[in-house]
Amino acid sequence: MALRAAARHQCGLWGLLSQLSSCSRHGRVSVSPVLVNKRTNSSTPPKISVDFDQSTGVAVMYMQSPPVNSLSLDFLTEFCINVEKLEMDKSCRGLIITSGQPKVFSAGLDIMEMYGKSPERCGEFWKAVQDMWLKLYSSNMVTIAAINGSSPAGGCLMSLTCDYRIMADNPRYSIGLNETQLGIVAPFWFKDTMTNTVGHRTTEISLELGLLYSPSEALKIGLVDQLVPEDQVLATATQNMSKWLTVPDHARQITKSMMRKPTIDKLTSNREADVQNFVSFITKDSIQKSLRMYLEMLKKKRG
Amino acid sequence: MALRAAARHQCGLWGLLSQLSSCSRHGRVSVSPVLVNKRTNSSTPPKISVDFDQSTGVAVMYMQSPPVNSLSLDFLTEFCINVEKLEMDKSCRGLIITSGQPKVFSAGLDIMEMYGKSPERCGEFWKAVQDMWLKLYSSNMVTIAAINGSSPAGGCLMSLTCDYRIMADNPRYSIGLNETQLGIVAPFWFKDTMTNTVGHRTTEISLELGLLYSPSEALKIGLVDQLVPEDQVLATATQNMSKWLTVPDHARQITKSMMRKPTIDKLTSNREADVQNFVSFITKDSIQKSLRMYLEMLKKKRG
């Protein structure tokens, strides 16, 4: 059922994988790269590139894990290390997250981390997903998502943790928590983050149907804050950041914490149970079978 | 005060009773009636008629208790039995609720169940109202309200429990929790259900003033999801149901439960206190006097 649904809508959680796997990478020139990731391994290019402009106090983080910035364990680990570095750097006040890949912001959680893996490994993966959310949702930096491509599932979640969301006004892109369409379920803290953004009713219908929204629909329901032409997403994010940085940091930070603390506390006091819940769900035979069929379908498409 | 207000607005909780009591019943032909209620008593026609199409897995439940589908104890009992039957039938995945009466979806709670009755009987009635809400709000089926007429008070509550609401675009119809206009108070779980749908502020002003909304107003505030011409309400509900049924059941059901469980738990852990609260309120001399005056006014109108 999940697979048929995903095929029909052609926009499932990881459907982007097949759609985009043959896209060529567009070039991007990093400017003023104060912080640059060292390659942890000479044969593996970094999945994250950070440009930090000390004169403005603003870092831009490019996700560049071809083809679709899937949130693998490696990706999430590298992502979290970079966020933490910036968080601890007192001179960094603002963080813009964007994609270095064409057409996609992030396709969400990496299906390969959930198929045929041991419960231990699945648990490790899920803790990394929690880490990403906790770090971003509780960040003291001003965080802006420059959504320059499609952003389903985990990609949407990442956007929702930011203080502000600017999306490319391209009707071929979509954004939403569409997990249900694939037969899996967004956990309570995905749900809480979306409810905090668009309210209870929109979240209910959106999660029950696994809806993906076009940019204009997303703007209408408040899932994103602003639409701009595709080539102006990053520039607009930078301009907006300037406005946010006029607000005294300590007052903004205390206010942000006051708004988000109850939601964050719910996960921090239930992390282990949430991991167990995910592991027992994803390692079920029926779910593993669905994932296998889905992967085989992808292979055929590519072949 | 309550009575004057109700008369002035001509749209009170049970105001429909007098407005509609002389309407003739429009014919409707049941198709593919797999589940049909047996008449529990040869002299009493069933208040609920169910058409279940096994090929689609969708049941349509027609409320047909003339003149205005008032929610009496008998009606609620029959209603709940039917919902429970469908809920336990694994082949039934979707439920459309609509009215078999002209011009009204349901006029809400039956005033005769609250006037001159013993506390025990009032308590029994209130438990049946709770049952209806609990069964619908926690249903594993996809539930769609096909609101083909006015839907004040308890009729609005019934609609609000559904996953989706389609209303006839007829400006003479109205919908809302208007209890306050009659001097009675919507209990906390009516309030919670409305807040989950339209948010805190709209619920506050709506309940404080006992507002009834026209279909276009209801759409604007999110009290209903879609308006269609009157003769297309059921067809549109059926089309929408197809879309809902493309989503894998188990993922949708877990998601629905996650969204609604806190609200449901609040009532289930306070059912007895809520019954006592209702009984002690409704059996007050002042409230009974208001109800008597209201009923006398209705008699005069008819006479």
Next chain:
Amino acid sequence: MALRAAARHQCGLWGLLSQLSSCSRHGRVSVSPVLVNKRTNSSTPPKISVDFDQSTGVAVMYMQSPPVNSLSLDFLTEFCINVEKLEMDKSCRGLIITSGQPKVFSAGLDIMEMYGKSPERCGEFWKAVQDMWLKLYSSNMVTIAAINGSSPAGGCLMSLTCDYRIMADNPRYSIGLNETQLGIVAPFWFKDTMTNTVGHRTTEISLELGLLYSPSEALKIGLVDQLVPEDQVLATATQNMSKWLTVPDHARQITKSMMRKPTIDKLTSNREADVQNFVSFITKDSIQKSLRMYLEMLKKKRG
């Protein structure tokens, strides 16, 4: 930082002080003054004037503390005494709050109550702010804010406690909880009141950025309910009040309490901690220094 931000936006919490301090007071003739405040001191004119029309059961409370109705300890004390008097008067069913000063509803908390004062005095002041909120937010009367001028910070809070908000449609006026712009933080019960009115996301962005909204923006996000030409604010409030008073008092009051009690309980069970929190924050050297610089800037502007 706070001061620079305030200067740039020219609309900070107490920025109105300098903008408006030279405005002449427009005359207003009180009609049917059944309740009139006795001057507590022959040299101090009352800061509050109340016109109570016993024939309608509606009181109009004019704030008249030149130049901008700053919420000083004296003002708040007088305000609360008047609200309490009306609350205890069974014949008073509705309260309209408006400004007797030109161009401003209320500029919010008085900066002079927070600068160079002893912790004891600061604590006394904060208790008075809590008192105002508690009395208004839990009032059994119908309360309508007739917002005939700018209404930043504490002035916005006062408006938010009311059942209905009508604002003058003058683009030079603004309304919002802009505390963050000045480097201070709206406490949790300011936040809760705003969230109950405009939802979580709008409150989050609004408080993080310390946004002030024009009347049309305020209407769009639901911060106010209605805009009318400036000279019709009070008349419209009176007309609206008539509509509210058609609803049976007891049902409306129980409903209002049901909607607001959880929010009120949060403060009443944390009043002392909230006072301590405010006192320890406002008496910090860094905050006092900011306030001193701000006051010196105001002096220069006037000089």
